[in-house]
Amino acid sequence: MLKLTKKADYGLISLRHLAVATNGRSASAKDISEAYHIPLPILSKVLQKLAKGGLLTSEQGTNGGYRLSRPAQDISTLEAIRTIDGPIILTACFTDHAGCNQSEACTVREPLRRVHEGILRLLASISIADMARDGSGPLPEHKIFQLQPAQLMAPAHLVPAAKG
Amino acid sequence: MLKLTKKADYGLISLRHLAVATNGRSASAKDISEAYHIPLPILSKVLQKLAKGGLLTSEQGTNGGYRLSRPAQDISTLEAIRTIDGPIILTACFTDHAGCNQSEACTVREPLRRVHEGILRLLASISIADMARDGSGPLPEHKIFQLQPAQLMAPAHLVPAAKG
DNA sequence: CTTATCTAGGACTGAATGAGTCCTTGATCG
DNA sequence: CGATCAAGGACTCATTCAGTCCTAGATAAG
Numbered sequence: 322m323l324k325l326t327k328k329a330d331y332g333l334i335s336l337r338h339l340a341v342a343t344n345g346r347s348a349s350a351k352d353i354s355e356a357y358h359i360p361l362p363i364l365s366k367v368l369q370k371l372a373k374g375g376l377l378t379s380e381q382g383t384n385g386g387y388r389l390s391r392p393a394q395d396i397s398t399l400e401a402i403r404t405i406d407g408p409i410i411l412t413a414c415f416t417d418h419a420g421c422n423q424s425e426a427c428t429v430r431e432p433l434r435r436v437h438e439g440i441l442r443l444l445a446s447i448s449i450a451d452m453a454r455d456g457s458g459p460l461p462e463h464k465i466f467q468l469q470p471a472q473l474m475a476p477a478h479l480v481p482a483a484k485g
Numbered sequence: 486m487l488k489l490t491k492k493a494d495y496g497l498i499s500l501r502h503l504a505v506a507t508n509g510r511s512a513s514a515k516d517i518s519e520a521y522h523i524p525l526p527i528l529s530k531v532l533q534k535l536a537k538g539g540l541l542t543s544e545q546g547t548n549g550g551y552r553l554s555r556p557a558q559d560i561s562t563l564e565a566i567r568t569i570d571g572p573i574i575l576t577a578c579f580t581d582h583a584g585c586n587q588s589e590a591c592t593v594r595e596p597l598r599r600v601h602e603g604i605l606r607l608l609a610s611i612s613i614a615d616m617a618r619d620g621s622g623p624l625p626e627h628k629i630f631q632l633q634p635a636q637l638m639a640p641a642h643l644v645p646a647a648k649g
Numbered sequence: 650c651t652t653a654t655c656t657a658g659g660a661c662t663g664a665a666t667g668a669g670t671c672c673t674t675g676a677t678c679g
Numbered sequence: 680c681g682a683t684c685a686a687g688g689a690c691t692c693a694t695t696c697a698g699t700c701c702t703a704g705a706t707a708a709g
Binding site: 349351372373379380381382385 | 682684686
């Protein structure tokens with residue numbers, strides 16, 4: 322539980338690949354598929370979703386492919402994961418608040434929701450550019466985790482809604 | 486995706502209940518089941534796991550029940566979730582590093598692993614006592630999210646392994 | 650000692666979801 | 680026209696979650 326889907330994983334790999342391996346040039350789904358041994362049909366759909374979500378730009382036809390539609394540092398991992406897998410949900414109660422008539426039970430959900438938002442903000446603070454750095458090198462640790470409480474606790478609209 | 490299991494949810498509710506509703510006294514699975522409208526057999530197993538994991542102490546027989554085996558502030562949400570749902574995994578690659586012979590792909594996993602650990606530490610920083618506070622009141626926001634990067638980036642043994 | 654009340658725990662079923670395959674359509678370049 | 684590549688729907692298979700059923704022990708009250 323609490324794990325990333327493979328599709329989201331594939332998406333992040335692809336985004337990172339496009340950010341680092343190609344200098345603004347496009348890469349086809351097949352290229353990425355072969356480079357990381359990812360099943361082509363699945364990767365295709367992941368890339369399609371990313372394109373539909375506005376993170377990637379697609380070019381059809383021969384020598385077509387995908388490229389980042391924005392600078393890598395302007396694409397957060399949260400955004401990527403959400404466009405692929407849909408909204409991130411910690412407990413089911415957040416969405417259907419109707420069936421939740423248990424007054425006492427809901428006192429539990431509130432602090433849990435904070436945890437949830439903390440995770441979202443953590444993901445929102447990490448961009449594809451951050452991931453594109455060498456994994457073993459000096460990661461932007463200070464950047465990732467040095468968020469101010471005010472930021473982390475800001476109203477939910479900090480986190481844009483996914484269109485999925 | 487990235488969502489809490491219902492069982493983990495039930496477990497957190499129960500732990501919180503035991504921390505706040507009873508003053509060191511025990512509550513039976515039935516009590517909690519009725520208070521929050523949770524199916525009894527399921528809740529039973531959740532509580533059994535928590536007892537087996539050392540978070541709860543069980544008393545059999547008439548008027549038996551469960552109680553926290555430790556002060557609520559010494560039980561982290563991470564520990565609770567792990568004993569119920571087993572190890573938390575972000576991508577499958579963390580465990581079976583054998584099948585991961587794709588040199589390039591693994592450069593992606595490293596930063597992802599940081600994200601993963603950040604989430605773990607976020608959960609580790611929140612105790613049952615924190616959740617026991619009134620949800621709408623002055624939550625310990627500053628405590629939850631004001632972790633130092635050094636703490637967050639400490640070697641993995643900060644996070645104890647679950648026995649599940 | 651008997652009975653009611655609890656915990657302990659295994660076995661099983663159904664629903665949901667994730668992962669992956671197959672097939673078709675349409676755009677673009679040579 | 681033909682090769683290449685994106686777009687996308689339909690479908691199967693495996694895994695996992697949620698929940699039910701049933702049985703066995705432990706303990707206290709009567």
